Amino acid sequence: MTTDPTNYSRPLLLAAGSSGTDTTNLEARLESTTVLVTADPEAPAALTTLRVLVANLRRLPIQLHLDPDGGAEQLSADMVAELEHLAVGIDITRPLNIYPPTQAVVHVHVGTSSAAAHICGVADGHGTRVRPQGHPFPPLLAVGTGLGGVLTGAMLTAEVFKIVVDVLPDCRGPLTPIDFCPVTLTEPDGIVRDLSPLDATALIGGGAIGTAIALILRELNATGSLTVVDPETYDEPNVTTYSLGTLQTAENNTHKVHLIRDELPGLTIDPFIGTAQDYIDAIDSGTKPMPTTVLGAVDSIDARHEIAALHADHTLDGSTGGSTGTMLSLSEATWHGPCLRCYYPTRPAKGPSVIDLLAERTGLSRERLARGTEELTAEELDALEGLPPEDRAILEREVGKGVCGLGKAFGLVGADNGFNPSAAFVAQQAAALVVGALVRGGTSTRPNYVQYDALFGPYGDMTLHRNSRAACRCQTDLELHRTVRSHRR
Numbered sequence: 001m002t003t004d005p006t007n008y009s010r011p012l013l014l015a016a017g018s019s020g021t022d023t024t025n026l027e028a029r030l031e032s033t034t035v036l037v038t039a040d041p042e043a044p045a046a047l048t049t050l051r052v053l054v055a056n057l058r059r060l061p062i063q064l065h066l067d068p069d070g071g072a073e074q075l076s077a078d079m080v081a082e083l084e085h086l087a088v089g090i091d092i093t094r095p096l097n098i099y100p101p102t103q104a105v106v107h108v109h110v111g112t113s114s115a116a117a118h119i120c121g122v123a124d125g126h127g128t129r130v131r132p133q134g135h136p137f138p139p140l141l142a143v144g145t146g147l148g149g150v151l152t153g154a155m156l157t158a159e160v161f162k163i164v165v166d167v168l169p170d171c172r173g174p175l176t177p178i179d180f181c182p183v184t185l186t187e188p189d190g191i192v193r194d195l196s197p198l199d200a201t202a203l204i205g206g207g208a209i210g211t212a213i214a215l216i217l218r219e220l221n222a223t224g225s226l227t228v229v230d231p232e233t234y235d236e237p238n239v240t241t242y243s244l245g246t247l248q249t250a251e252n253n254t255h256k257v258h259l260i261r262d263e264l265p266g267l268t269i270d271p272f273i274g275t276a277q278d279y280i281d282a283i284d285s286g287t288k289p290m291p292t293t294v295l296g297a298v299d300s301i302d303a304r305h306e307i308a309a310l311h312a313d314h315t316l317d318g319s320t321g322g323s324t325g326t327m328l329s330l331s332e333a334t335w336h337g338p339c340l341r342c343y344y345p346t347r348p349a350k351g352p353s354v355i356d357l358l359a360e361r362t363g364l365s366r367e368r369l370a371r372g373t374e375e376l377t378a379e380e381l382d383a384l385e386g387l388p389p390e391d392r393a394i395l396e397r398e399v400g401k402g403v404c405g406l407g408k409a410f411g412l413v414g415a416d417n418g419f420n421p422s423a424a425f426v427a428q429q430a431a432a433l434v435v436g437a438l439v440r441g442g443t444s445t446r447p448n449y450v451q452y453d454a455l456f457g458p459y460g461d462m463t464l465h466r467n468s469r470a471a472c473r474c475q476t477d478l479e480l481h482r483t484v485r486s487h488r489r
C-alpha cells in the first residue's frame with residue numbers, strides 16, 4: 001500500500017480561487033471543519049448518490065462523518081463498508097467516521113425525510129431535486145437512475161463546498177431549491193428515457209470529465225461497446241480531482257484507459273493508449289473503425305481541434321474552466337457544423353508543451369515523460385547520450401524522484417503545466433450534461449450549447465442553440481470532409 005500523503009493541491013486551488021483565501025489557510029480551516037452525511041437507504045438511487053457524495057467530500061481534507069442511523073431507516077452494513085472502503089482509497093489517513101459528530105458545520109442528507117439536515121437531495125429519474133432546510137420536496141415523478149444519482153451527489157457536494165470553503169458571495173448562488181434534469185435540460189418530467197446500448201462510440205479523454213462520464217455509465221448499467229482514448233497514466237493529484245481511481249491506482253501508474261476499462265465491466269471497452277490524433281491515424285490506417293458518436297472529455301483547444309478532425313456524426317463535448325474552475329459546459333457538434341472548431345475557434349498562442357521541451361532537452365521519450373510518477377533511475381540517466389554537463393547535473397539530482405518534477409527542475413513549468421484548479425463535482429456536472437445528450441440520442445437537430453457555473457447551479461436560460469461559423473473549415477471544406485469521411489468508413 002502506498003505511503004504518500006493524499007495530494008489536495010488542485011481542489012484547494014479551486015477553493016482558494018472561490019474564497020479569496022490562500023491554500024495554506026484554507027487547508028487548516030478545512031481540517032477543522034466537520035461534515036455529517038446521512039441518508040434514507042430506500043431513497044431513489046441512494047447508493048449511487050452516497051458513493052459520489054462521500055467520495056467527493058473525501059476529496060477535501062475535512063472531517064467527514066457518516067451516521068448510519070440518521071435517515072428514515074438504518075444503512076446496511078454492506079453499504080457502510082463500501083463507503084468506508086471508498087474513502088480510505090482516497091485518503092488512508094482520514095477514514096470516514098461512522099458515528100454522528102458532536103457538532104457539524106454542515107449536515108447533508110440523501111433522501112427526503114430529514115428535517116435536521118441543512119441540505120437534502122434526491123434523484124428523480126435522470127435528474128435531481130435539491131432542497132435547503134425547511135423547503136419541502138414535491139412528489140417524485142420517477143425512479144432514480146444512475147445519472148440522476150451521480151448528478152445529485154455532485155450538486156449536494158457543490159452546496160457543502162460553498163459553506164465549508166466560505167465561497168465569496170459574488171462567486172456563488174444562494175442556497176435555493178434546484179430541480180434539474182440533464183436530459184430535458186429543465187425540470188425532471190417523470191419520463192425516464194433508456195440509454196441505448198453503446199455502439200460505434202468513443203470517449204476521448206480519461207481525465208476529470210472522462211472518469212466522470214465513465215462513472216455515470218457504470219451507475220447507469222450501460223451496455224454495448226466503447227472505445228476509450230487517452231495517452232496518460234493515472235497520477236497522485238488525480239485521486240482528488242477524478243471520479244474514479246484511488247491512491248493505489250496512482251501507485252500502480254495505471255493507464256487511464258485501463259482504469260476505465262476495469263471500472264466498467266458491463267461494457268466492452270476497447271482501450272486505446274494515445275492522443276485523439278493517434279486515434280485518427282489508427283482510423284486512417286484501418287486499424288480502428290470510425291466512430292459515429294464521440295464523447296469529448298479533453299482539456300485543451302488543440303485537443304478539441306483534433307476531435308473536430310475526426311468528422312464524427314455526433315460530438316458531445318464536456319468542458320470545465322473559467323477563472324475559478326467552476327464553469328462547466330456541453331457543446332453539441334457535428335461534422336457539417338457547428339463543429340468543435342466553431343465552438344473553440346481560437347488556438348491560444350503557445351509554444352510546444354512542457355513534455356515536448358523536456359523530451360528535446362533530456363532525450364527521454366515523450367511516452368516515458370508521460371509516466372509522471374515513475375521514478376527516474378540511474379540506469380535511465382546513464383543511457384542518455386549527448387547531454388550537456390549542466391543538464392546531466394540537474395537530472396542526477398532528480399534520480400529516484402517521479403519525472404513529473406522535471407519540468408520544475410528545468411525551469412520549464414509555466415501556464416502549460418496542467419496545474420489547473422479542478423474538482424470532481426464540477427467535472428461530474430459537465431459529464432452529466434454529456435451523458436444527458438447521449439440519452440437524448442446525440443447532437444440535437446438544433447445543436448445545444450449549455451453552460452453554467454457549478455457554484456450557481458443550472459438556471460433558466462442556460463441552453464442556447466448554436467449555428468456554424470461561416471468561416472470555419474466545416475463550412476469552407478465541406479466537400480473535402482465528406483470525402484475524408486467516406487474514406488474512413
Ligand SMILES: [Zn+2]
Nearest residue numbers: 339342472474
Ligand atoms: Zn466548424
